[in-house]
Amino acid sequence: MAAGLQAALDRAILSLCGHFGEQTGMRRLAMAGGVALNTTANGKLLDSGLFDEIYVQPAAADDGSALGAALHVAAEAGEIANRRSPVPFYGPEHPAAAAEEALARFADRIDVTPLDSLDAASEKAAELIADGE
Numbered sequence: 001m002a003a004g005l006q007a008a009l010d011r012a013i014l015s016l017c018g019h020f021g022e023q024t025g026m027r028r029l030a031m032a033g034g035v036a037l038n039t040t041a042n043g044k045l046l047d048s049g050l051f052d053e054i055y056v057q058p059a060a061a062d063d064g065s066a067l068g069a070a071l072h073v074a075a076e077a078g079e080i081a082n083r084r085s086p087v088p089f090y091g092p093e094h095p096a097a098a099a100e101e102a103l104a105r106f107a108d109r110i111d112v113t114p115l116d117s118l119d120a121a122s123e124k125a126a127e128l129i130a131d132g133e
Helices: 002-024 039-047 063-076 096-104 118-130
Strands: 028-031 053-056
Touching: 002 039, 039 053
Parallel strands: 028 053
Antiparallel strands: none
């Protein structure tokens, strides 16, 4: 069932995006919304040759559509540059000590394993998966 639904989604995305790409003549596509996170469909869309570039903006859940619309209007008004957003983090930055303090308050309910890099996190995740977690 999952494979059939994925195939239907792939066809729908190719058809919809292909239609608008053809209508506009644009070769760059930006997507938002929960379905924009579907890497299988995105891979097929990219492989289709319909677009030269595909960008899935970082807040790709349904709230991303509103963010994208607001950014589009701001760009058209000349208030911001229309460019790729490098990161999805626009809120205030909190020091690591504050996060550690917050986690310590729940030490009786959660286990925390500090990891210092993406590689270390990936290795730990692989280890947990291999152990059936």
